[in-house]
Amino acid sequence: MTGLLRRAPLALPLLGVAVALALTTDSFLTGGNLENVLVAAAIVAIPGLAMTLCLAMGEFDLSIGSTVSLAGVVCCSAIIDGVPAPLAMLLALAAGALVGLANGLVVTKLGVTPFIATLATLVIVRGLSLAYTDGHDQIVSSATLKYLVGGRPLGVPMPILLAVVAGALAWWTVNRTRFGRWVCAVGSHREAARVSGLPVDRIRIAVYVLVGMSGGLWGLLISSQLQKGNGQLGLGFELDAITVVVLGGTALLGGRASVLGTVLGAVLIETIRNGLNLLNTPPAYQRISVGLLLVTALALLALRRTPAPAPAVREVTA
Amino acid sequence: MTTTDTRTAAPEPVLADRAERPSLGRLWDTWGITAILLLLLALTPLVAPGFLQLENLQSVLRESAYLGIVAAGMTFAIAAGAFDLSVGGQLALVSVVTLLAYGAGGTPAAVGAAIATGLACGLVNAGLITKLRVPPFVATLGTLFVFRGVAYILTQDGPQTLPYDQIGSPFVKIGGLNVAGVPLPFVIMLVVYAAAWVLLRRTATGRRVLAYGSSPAAARFCGISAGRIQLFVFALVGLSVGIAALTYITRVWTADGSAQDGFELKVIAAVVLGGTSLKGGKATLIGTFSAVLLVSVLNDVLVGQGVPSAYQRIVLGCVLIVALTVDGLRTRFAVPGSLRRAVAGLAGRSTDPDSA
Numbered sequence: 001m002t003g004l005l006r007r008a009p010l011a012l013p014l015l016g017v018a019v020a021l022a023l024t025t026d027s028f029l030t031g032g033n034l035e036n037v038l039v040a041a042a043i044v045a046i047p048g049l050a051m052t053l054c055l056a057m058g059e060f061d062l063s064i065g066s067t068v069s070l071a072g073v074v075c076c077s078a079i080i081d082g083v084p085a086p087l088a089m090l091l092a093l094a095a096g097a098l099v100g101l102a103n104g105l106v107v108t109k110l111g112v113t114p115f116i117a118t119l120a121t122l123v124i125v126r127g128l129s130l131a132y133t134d135g136h137d138q139i140v141s142s143a144t145l146k147y148l149v150g151g152r153p154l155g156v157p158m159p160i161l162l163a164v165v166a167g168a169l170a171w172w173t174v175n176r177t178r179f180g181r182w183v184c185a186v187g188s189h190r191e192a193a194r195v196s197g198l199p200v201d202r203i204r205i206a207v208y209v210l211v212g213m214s215g216g217l218w219g220l221l222i223s224s225q226l227q228k229g230n231g232q233l234g235l236g237f238e239l240d241a242i243t244v245v246v247l248g249g250t251a252l253l254g255g256r257a258s259v260l261g262t263v264l265g266a267v268l269i270e271t272i273r274n275g276l277n278l279l280n281t282p283p284a285y286q287r288i289s290v291g292l293l294l295v296t297a298l299a300l301l302a303l304r305r306t307p308a309p310a311p312a313v314r315e316v317t318a
Numbered sequence: 319m320t321t322t323d324t325r326t327a328a329p330e331p332v333l334a335d336r337a338e339r340p341s342l343g344r345l346w347d348t349w350g351i352t353a354i355l356l357l358l359l360a361l362t363p364l365v366a367p368g369f370l371q372l373e374n375l376q377s378v379l380r381e382s383a384y385l386g387i388v389a390a391g392m393t394f395a396i397a398a399g400a401f402d403l404s405v406g407g408q409l410a411l412v413s414v415v416t417l418l419a420y421g422a423g424g425t426p427a428a429v430g431a432a433i434a435t436g437l438a439c440g441l442v443n444a445g446l447i448t449k450l451r452v453p454p455f456v457a458t459l460g461t462l463f464v465f466r467g468v469a470y471i472l473t474q475d476g477p478q479t480l481p482y483d484q485i486g487s488p489f490v491k492i493g494g495l496n497v498a499g500v501p502l503p504f505v506i507m508l509v510v511y512a513a514a515w516v517l518l519r520r521t522a523t524g525r526r527v528l529a530y531g532s533s534p535a536a537a538r539f540c541g542i543s544a545g546r547i548q549l550f551v552f553a554l555v556g557l558s559v560g561i562a563a564l565t566y567i568t569r570v571w572t573a574d575g576s577a578q579d580g581f582e583l584k585v586i587a588a589v590v591l592g593g594t595s596l597k598g599g600k601a602t603l604i605g606t607f608s609a610v611l612l613v614s615v616l617n618d619v620l621v622g623q624g625v626p627s628a629y630q631r632i633v634l635g636c637v638l639i640v641a642l643t644v645d646g647l648r649t650r651f652a653v654p655g656s657l658r659r660a661v662a663g664l665a666g667r668s669t670d671p672d673s674a
Contacts, residue, residue, distance in 0.1 A: 062583075106639060106643075110639070110642075110643040111643070112639060112642040112643055113590070113596050113642070115586075115596060116586075116587065116590050116596070116638065116642050117639065117642070119583050119586075119587060119638070120587075120635040120636070120638040120639045120642070121635065121639075122583075122635075123631045123632075123634060123635035123638070124631065124632050124635030124636060124639075126631060127628045127629060127630070127631030127632035127635065128628075128632060130627070130628035130631070131626065131628035131629055131632065134626075134628075135628070231628065235579075236579075239459065242459075243459070246456055282470075282471075282474065283470070284467050284468075284470030284471045284474065284575060285467065285471070286467075287463045287464075287466055287467035287470065287575075288463060288464050288467030288468065288471075290463050291459075291460040291461060291462065291463025291464040291467065292460065292463075292464060293460075294456060294459060294460040294463070295446055295450075295452055295456070295457055295460035295461065295464075298452040298453065298456045298457070298460070299446065299450035299451070299452050
């Protein structure tokens with residue numbers, strides 16, 4: 001139990017919130033509601049897992065929210081134009097990968113700070129999806145696309161299945177592969193990694209492509225839920241993805257990744273959102289709670305970890 | 319504007335930069351974005367004949383004021399190696415509180431409330447960062463949600479607005495008045511930049527901020543208190559938001575929790591575009607000032623030409639990348655001053671992706 005707590009400090013607050021909700025609401029502990037929470041958590045966890053690698057590398061990708069809208073727009077407009085749905089979904093993933101590739105190239109080859117580079121692509125990519133749709137909804141009704149969120153192979157909702165596969169892959173990558181170690185090495189000390197002969201640029205590009213593709217998948221999931229794509233989807237999602245990772249304990253300064261933490265972070269956030277909904281809290285309070293949660297979690301982690309004043313400022317600029 | 323310009327051209331404090339000798343690279347750091355702005359201003363009348371009309375110029379300046387004022391404060395935060403993601407939430411909250419205060423106590427109450435609320439927001443951030451040791455990125459990301467949330471709660475019954483019968487009040491004049499043809503918000507922005515420049519370049523506090531930004535560890539050994547620097551810069555950002563909100567709210571007349579969504583990214587983009595390094599320790603207020611105007615002018619031209627807002631975003635994003643690429647190439651390849659090397663470096667690097 002203590003071992004689990006050390007590796008996943010979020011388990012305790014998660015348990016606390018769940019018990020509190022079970023006691024204060026009638027509907028939290030129903031099967032249907034728990035499934036809703038897990039599906040919502042799975043949908044955030046998938047991009048969160050890719051973002052975990054990015055943060056472990058000491059960098060951010062702010063453009064992921066725009067990638068969500070681009071992927072939705074690409075998929076839905078392709079379906080409307082008569083492209084078979086599976087191909088349209090692949091196109092959307094490819095669009096996400098392209099955004100990631102663009103991010104990676106700008107960051108590595110042009111030497112632009114990731115924060116600003118991905119901020120710029122955030123603006124550009126959203127501009128692209130708004131321009132392409134001319135601000136209109138691309139409404140589709142495709143059983144294949146719908147299956148992505150609504151399907152239940154083996155009785156398990158598809159997003160949960162996808163998240164489990166993604167989580168397993170992410171855990172394996174971080175803990176058992178050369179690539180995972182490389183990513184953490186780049187995050188701990190990029191120059192040292194370069195001098196040791198790691199292909200730093202290629203590693204960084206690969207991670208950005210991964211994040212882009214996960215953003216594409218996120219967009220597909222959202223579009224599958226709504227059965228439409230438009231340029232407004234995914235506004236502010238980049239902060240959601242980063243929040244989940246940071247809550248999970250992946251260090252902002254890079255060098256460490258906690259896959260389990262990210263998954264628990266996603267479940268915790270969605271449990272709290274669900275609870276606030278069940279308690280009929282207005283959306284305004286929900287924003288406050290998410291913010292407070294983030295700050296509290298980080299304050300607790302920081303207080304526990306650093307008895308001496310740390311140069312906290314430099315860590316973020318990465 | 320001209321007085322601040324010429325004075326910053328003088329050599330900057332040594333600790334901000336390794337090279338003391340003036341060089342093309344160092345000149346570019348301070349004046350590059352200004353040069354681009356002037357070029358843009360020279361070309362604009364060719365593509366947009368309406369741009370030079372007095373009313374249009376006034377509206378550009380009026381529009382840039384609130385972004386510019388916050389960007390001045392943010393320059394200090396970034397110079398100290400941090401940034402404040404909560405400014406959008408702060409602006410929404412301060413605007414809402416200011417309108418509430420105006421309804422209750424008129425102009426003095428509104429002005430007092432704006433400054434006090436802005437400062438309070440800054441102090442909340444500073445407290446989280448210095449007392450609870452939350453990294454600035456996360457602390458201000460969290461308070462972004464919190465400030466916006468509070469603003470939402472205060473406007474649950476609908477956005478706060480200035481009633482139209484208040485059009486003659488001194489408070490509304492803050493946003494509407496022209497001083498000798500120059501919009502008052504822009505005058506306020508000039509005063510803020512002059513004060514900020516003095517603070518950054520002519521006071522020990524300004525140097526401490528830069529010293530802390532370039533190396534927190536070294537600064538600590540020199541007896542500079544990290545907590546005080548962070549308290550100072552985040553309070554300063556809050557104060558700048560307070561002032562900016564006065565010019566913002568008297569121009570748009572309405573505010574709720576969603577006011578200026580994404581503002582934080584615009585502010586940070588302007589500061590970095592201006593040449594202040596995200597790594598800390600290097601700041602240029604002239605650069606920030608020019609970058610703010612550059613973004614406003616570009617926006618105005620695109621809007622004036624009837625470019626759809628979707629394409630405006632694409633253009634602005636590309637401008638950001640191009641401007642930052644130049645800076646990135648410089649810091650990556652150039653020994654300070656050697657532009658030739660940077661170009662050679664660019665040529666060398668660009669073959670890489672092909673061979674890979």
